Amino acid sequence: MTGGREDGRAALTPSPGESPxxxxxxxxxxxxxxxxxxxxxxxxxxxxxxxxxxxxxxxxxxxxxxxxxxxxxxxxxxxxxxxxxxxxxxxxxxxxxxxxxxxxxxxxxxxxxxxxxxxxxxxxxxxxxxxxxxxxxxxxxxxxxxxxxxxxxxxxxxxxxxxxxxxxxxxxxxxTAETTPPRQLLTNGTPVATKGDLENFLSRLVAELDASGFLHNPPKRPGMVRNLRHWFQRGEVTEQELRTLHGVVTELSTGRMQRGRFPAEDPLPPWHEESRKDSP
Structure with missing residues (x-):
């Protein structure tokens, strides 16, 4: 006996025996x-x-x-x-x-x-x-x-x-037949950043924090730097996220650099124009 509706709103017509x-x-x-x-x-x-x-x-x-x-x-x-x-x-x-x-x-x-x-x-x-x-x-x-x-x-x-x-x-x-990975990172097409890319950003971030005076306390500086590194190392940061973060750091440091205060190890930061260009 069937239900008598034949409008076909759902195309659910498998072969007999396809499922329990x-x-x-x-x-x-x-x-x-x-x-x-x-x-x-x-x-x-x-x-x-x-x-x-x-x-x-x-x-x-x-x-x-x-x-x-x-x-x-x-x-x-x-x-x-x-x-x-x-x-x-x-x-x-x-x-x-x-x-x-x-x-x-x-x-x-x-x-x-x-x-x-x-x-x-x-x-x-x-x-x-x-x-x-x-x-x-x-x-x-x-x-x-x-x-x-x-x-x-x-x-x-x-x-x-x-x-x-x-x-x-x-x-x-x-x-039982699903092929979707049980764990995955949705990156919307942007690649996951390499450890080298991440290290480049972290080095720049620490240099900017030193120049701004944020890491001014020598005894606490190593621990603070480690905490920052652990924060970014916990997951798979994408290249787009790193470009955005570079742009954030650039904008935050613009005023300081206009006053002539650059990181000691790099008086003319090469990332300044590049991160401004890549940031969304």
Whole structure:
């Protein structure tokens, strides 16, 4: 059974079996089904099955909450019970906050996503059951699962709504194939400065601070210079940032140089005109 909307606002039409099936067991509100579809689309899960929805199906409120993930709702299938919803599946996982009195593999969301990626890679059909909003999956529902999934959250507050629970798994599923580096520096195209470039700036800065009298206290001078160096050495300064800083130092020292006070080691600083030219 499909949702009946065919406006195609979201082009989410993968081949069958491309991602695991999200099975919503006895969901209570159409809006929650819609926000779940939205979460699924965010994480690259495209197949939804709905078991015995309380308010029937389709529901306009679901589309209103889906934020463009209409194709998932259009293709959603409705089943009367869990056995019929998973009859064609090879592997079935079930989300369970506190599994008790069972001997069954248990995974967190990250490990479950890795297992699902491997299962799908072998051409098998996998499904993950999510229970109704109020109480989650019942023991009878979990008896159809070969693996349980538990989210280790703050033990003082583990409450999630349906879309949040699906979003966690969807995110971990997406990340199993994501190639974006987990840590990176966004430089907007400007190269990271070399240590030589940085040393040139720091030498100039210290010379200007000596000439201005800022480092006038001999006992404290070494520590102050080290602190300045540590400050700039902590991260990857870009060439554009260094050019900007050179311009800042140039402007700050203009008045002093006009009065004829230059750094002792360089009476005619070569960077004066260059930094004025390069600064934004």
């Amino acid at each position: 099936i999200v099975v919503l067991v006895r969901p209570q509100m159409a809006m929650n089904i819609g926000t779940t579809a939205r979460a699924m689309a965010n994480g690259g899960l495209f197949h939804m099955r709905v078991v015995a929805p309380r308010d029937g199906w389709p529901q306009p409120n679901a589309y209103a909450a889906a934020s463009g993930a209409d194709a998932i709702l259009d293709a959603a299938q409705v089943f009367p019970d869990v056995p019929s919803a998973i009859a064609d599946c090879h592997r079935v996982m079930g989300t369970c906050p506190r599994p008790r009195h069972v001997i069954v593999p248990l995974r967190d969301a990250r490990a479950a996503a890795a297992d699902l990626r491997e299962i799908n890679g072998r051409g098998l059909r996998a499904a993950v059951l999510f229970g109704p909003e109020r109480a989650g999956l019942e023991a009878e529902d979990l008896s159809h699962c070969d693996t349980l999934v538990r989210y280790p959250l703050n033990p003082q507050h583990t409450s999630l709504n349906l879309a949040q629970a699906v979003m966690i798994l969807a995110y971990e599923w997406w990340m």
